[in-house]
Amino acid sequence: MIRKIGVLLLFLLSLTGVSITPESLSASQEYGGTATAIHLEKAVHFTSADETDVVVPAGRYQIEPTVEGRLSLMPEGGETPLVLDAKATDSGLDLSAPIALSVPSGENVHHLMLLLPDGTTLDTAGSYSGTRTRGPSAFLSSASLRTALDARLLKPVSPVVRYKLKESVSVELLKAVALTVQPGQSSSGFQDCAIITSSGYVSSVIAQQTIHDPPGVGRIGPVTTNPRTPYLRTLPAAKNPYRCAIGSATVTSVGSPGRAIRAGDVVQLRVTSFVSTGGYPYLSGYWVEDLFQLQASSSSMTFPQVVVGAAFVNTNPSNQQSNMQSAVQRMPNGASLGFEAFLGGTSGGRIGCLYKPASGGYGGGNVTCPPGRHWPIKP
Numbered sequence: 001m002i003r004k005i006g007v008l009l010l011f012l013l014s015l016t017g018v019s020i021t022p023e024s025l026s027a028s029q030e031y032g033g034t035a036t037a038i039h040l041e042k043a044v045h046f047t048s049a050d051e052t053d054v055v056v057p058a059g060r061y062q063i064e065p066t067v068e069g070r071l072s073l074m075p076e077g078g079e080t081p082l083v084l085d086a087k088a089t090d091s092g093l094d095l096s097a098p099i100a101l102s103v104p105s106g107e108n109v110h111h112l113m114l115l116l117p118d119g120t121t122l123d124t125a126g127s128y129s130g131t132r133t134r135g136p137s138a139f140l141s142s143a144s145l146r147t148a149l150d151a152r153l154l155k156p157v158s159p160v161v162r163y164k165l166k167e168s169v170s171v172e173l174l175k176a177v178a179l180t181v182q183p184g185q186s187s188s189g190f191q192d193c194a195i196i197t198s199s200g201y202v203s204s205v206i207a208q209q210t211i212h213d214p215p216g217v218g219r220i221g222p223v224t225t226n227p228r229t230p231y232l233r234t235l236p237a238a239k240n241p242y243r244c245a246i247g248s249a250t251v252t253s254v255g256s257p258g259r260a261i262r263a264g265d266v267v268q269l270r271v272t273s274f275v276s277t278g279g280y281p282y283l284s285g286y287w288v289e290d291l292f293q294l295q296a297s298s299s300s301m302t303f304p305q306v307v308v309g310a311a312f313v314n315t316n317p318s319n320q321q322s323n324m325q326s327a328v329q330r331m332p333n334g335a336s337l338g339f340e341a342f343l344g345g346t347s348g349g350r351i352g353c354l355y356k357p358a359s360g361g362y363g364g365g366n367v368t369c370p371p372g373r374h375w376p377i378k379p
Contacts, residue, residue: 179348
């Protein structure tokens with residue numbers, strides 16, 4: 001029965017152009033006959049538990065889950081494990097025992113996964129080049145995961161691992177993702193940015209900044225860069241010189257023929273907003289991408305607290321209100337804003353919007369998304 005399921009999945013994947021064969025899984029061969037062991041044939045860059053780049057050398061590793069839901073890799077013959085950041089998703093499978101998979105995906109991406117008996121999959125995606133892709137890391141699709149598992153089980157492992165589908169195979173798994181994002185119409189005034197941690201907040205990066213050259217440096221005009229550097233959005237208020245205007249956003253399935261959001265699905269929202277800095281004096285501001293992630297309970301879900309704009313206010317309370325008003329004055333026409341929704345790591349749609357604080361206020365304002373509004377940052 002299991003082999004018939006594997007053949008059916010291979011047929012379905014062939015219709016979509018996805019090709020995963022036992023030969024393409026040569027980097028996921030077990031050692032010692034252990035189901036939770038893998039072999040990397042070459043070094044791979046992953047994200048560590050503290051969100052820094054870590055190179056995992058070629059070699060043999062035993063994979064275990066940590067209490068925090070990360071992946072712990074113990075090198076063969078080693079004493080110190082490497083702990084990698086991981087995302088949890090539902091494999092759609094009931095397994096008799098844990099099993100690890102090491103799956104190349106395309107020319108540059110490599111997935112390490114630990115499938116647990118309760119159906120949870122801990123997945124971390126790395127790259128051979130060390131270059132991170134824009135946006136949230138895509139999960140391996142459920143169909144591709146099961147095909148990889150079939151190929152893995154062609155070789156005996158201990159303990160013997162058997163699995164069955166939690167539900168029948170559905171072509172719905174192979175449908176494109178189509179989502180809409182509807183931002184809330186109003187925003188709060190500038191406040192403690194850490195409030196977003198209760199809304200599924202994951203991480204932030206500086207996506208783009210424009211630096212205006214000081215006199216005499218030998219260049220003319222502003223220089224725009226895309227640094228993709230980590231940004232500490234949620235520092236405690238006493239140490240954070242920035243405050244955030246908070247809004248909301250609702251993600252909804254478009255419907256047929258797109259794959260609908262279902263209860264238990266992981267939905268991600270990436271919000272790109274402007275940070276008004278006051279100059280320094282040559283940096284007038286920059287755009288930050290915040291990533292949020294929640295588990296759906298229906299086909300529509302709301303992220304109740306997301307950043308739609310931010311401003312430098314200083315850490316001295318006596319200066320903060322005047323600095324908030326100065327930030328509003330620097331945005332008389334508002335600031336560009338962008339929302340992009342993801343289902344299972346796949347982008348389902350995005351929308352360009354505008355955050356406009358009320359004149360003379362402290363950051364409170366409205367969010368609109370006029371038709372044809374441009375995306376906030378340059379490609």
